[in-house]
Amino acid sequence: MQVKKPWWQSGGVRIALALVLLILFGGAVSGIYLSQIPPEQPIAFPHKTHVALGAQCTYCHPAAAWGPNAGLPGISKCWGCHQQVQKKSPELEKLAGYVQRNEPIPWVPVAIQPDFVKFNHQPHVQAGIACETCHGPVSQMTVALPQPRQNMGWCLDCHQRMRPNDFVRLSDCATCHY
Amino acid sequence: MAEERPAKWGLVVDLDRCTGCNACIAACSMENNVPFVGEDEVAYGRALYWIRTQRYWEGEYPAVTPTFQPVMCQQCGNAPCEPVCPVYASVHSEEEQINLAVYNRCVGTRYCANNCPYFARVFNWFDYELPEPMRSYLNPDVTVRRRGVMEKCTFCVQRIVRGRQKARAEGRELRDGEIQPACVQACPAEALVFGDLSDPESRVSQLARSQRRYHLLEELGTLPRVTYLKGVGNHGG
Numbered sequence: 001m002q003v004k005k006p007w008w009q010s011g012g013v014r015i016a017l018a019l020v021l022l023i024l025f026g027g028a029v030s031g032i033y034l035s036q037i038p039p040e041q042p043i044a045f046p047h048k049t050h051v052a053l054g055a056q057c058t059y060c061h062p063a064a065a066w067g068p069n070a071g072l073p074g075i076s077k078c079w080g081c082h083q084q085v086q087k088k089s090p091e092l093e094k095l096a097g098y099v100q101r102n103e104p105i106p107w108v109p110v111a112i113q114p115d116f117v118k119f120n121h122q123p124h125v126q127a128g129i130a131c132e133t134c135h136g137p138v139s140q141m142t143v144a145l146p147q148p149r150q151n152m153g154w155c156l157d158c159h160q161r162m163r164p165n166d167f168v169r170l171s172d173c174a175t176c177h178y
Numbered sequence: 179m180a181e182e183r184p185a186k187w188g189l190v191v192d193l194d195r196c197t198g199c200n201a202c203i204a205a206c207s208m209e210n211n212v213p214f215v216g217e218d219e220v221a222y223g224r225a226l227y228w229i230r231t232q233r234y235w236e237g238e239y240p241a242v243t244p245t246f247q248p249v250m251c252q253q254c255g256n257a258p259c260e261p262v263c264p265v266y267a268s269v270h271s272e273e274e275q276i277n278l279a280v281y282n283r284c285v286g287t288r289y290c291a292n293n294c295p296y297f298a299r300v301f302n303w304f305d306y307e308l309p310e311p312m313r314s315y316l317n318p319d320v321t322v323r324r325r326g327v328m329e330k331c332t333f334c335v336q337r338i339v340r341g342r343q344k345a346r347a348e349g350r351e352l353r354d355g356e357i358q359p360a361c362v363q364a365c366p367a368e369a370l371v372f373g374d375l376s377d378p379e380s381r382v383s384q385l386a387r388s389q390r391r392y393h394l395l396e397e398l399g400t401l402p403r404v405t406y407l408k409g410v411g412n413h414g415g
Contacts, residue, residue, distance in 0.1 A: 066347070114282075115321055115322065116281060116282040116321040118319070118336070118339070120343060122343065122347055123343060123346065123347070126347060168272050168273060169273045172271050172272060172273040172274070173269055173271065173278050173280045173283075174271045174273065174274055174276075174278050174332075174335045174338075174339060175273070175339065177278075177280050177281070177282060177283075177321070178278075178319075178320065178321065178332060178335045178336050178339065
């Protein structure tokens with residue numbers, strides 16, 4: 001004798017339910033992937049304040065002009081100004097602490113590619129690409145935010161757009177992976 | 179900006195000068211983060227070297243003399259390793275005219291190594307952990323390979339790319355001999371010479387035209403970029 005199945009056991013409902021769950025899960029994953037959750041930094045360094053003061057990006061990240069890594073400023077560069085800056089705050093207490101102990105500040109990387117990607121700032125800066133093109137509106141940021149979707153397609157898209165005649169060199173695996 | 183000319187990198191190995199000292203192998207391993215696998219693994223045939231010296235004995239005992247032949251990836255123009263890779267990890271670099279092993283693309287089928295007539299490719303059978311202070315010796319310009327990835331001599335492509343980028347930044351052409359792979363730099367006998375074969379005046383091109391030249395397994399038609407100069411016993415050996 002055929003027993004009538006309750007509605008939630010019918011195939012159609014189950015498939016529909018599975019689809020809804022899958023879509024919700026996929027949305028959550030891509031939401032996490034695309035969100036810009038900044039990592040916890042030892043000192044909440046505000047780019048906004050400092051860029052508004054007129055400090056150039058290359059004053060604190062000078063090596064972008066000549067090397068592969070832009071570099072982060074050391075405590076002596078911070079202290080050069082903050083010795084004079086009168087303002088006191090918990091964040092600046094932490095800075096004073098590092099300076100007193102003569103310790104480097106253990107900044108957590110934000111803009112970072114995997115180990116197997118060999119990026120070089122110098123050709124990009126020389127080609128006149130603004131830092132903000134790749135790092136987002138840093139001058140508005142209170143803490144450095146990671147930029148989403150900076151994958152291989154992003155690099156190659158720009159290379160093809162800006163240097164179509166050099167694309168053989170700029171799409172060669174050995175340019176970025178070795 | 180200086181006019182760009184695609185380079186065709188080549189290496190000349192003068193067997194008259196090679197003393198079999200293995201300095202090239204040590205330099206290569208340090209430059210390219212090639213792990214040391216230990217005696218047991220070597221006994222299983224899992225040695226990791228990008229260069230090996232093949233030693234031959236000539237003559238009858240007791241009048242025997244050894245000859246040495248360093249063998250690395252021959253960077254074939256017509257490479258047997260390339261068409262067999264199912265994931266395009268073994269690709270030909272149009273820019274540098276060498277064979278690449280794109281480590282992050284490799285899934286470890288080992289077809290390429292099996293198809294290489296020179297046995298130039300080696301496989302990472304395990305993750306080889308380095309004890310703590312040794313990690314500081316790693317070259318940051320070279321990816322540390324994981325378990326299950328094929329690797330081989332790259333002509334120190336990191337040095338080629340850096341050298342080219344440096345020359346471009348300074349708006350000049352590369353000088354002959356400016357770029358040297360680690361093995362060439364380390365060779366005390368100057369048995370290894372590296373340079374641009376597309377420039378007929380470069381030192382490597384001049385040597386590659388020598389009458390003593392030959393290629394390994396030339397009959398296979400692999401068009402290697404490494405030229406050997408036959409030892410004729412003038413300088414020892």
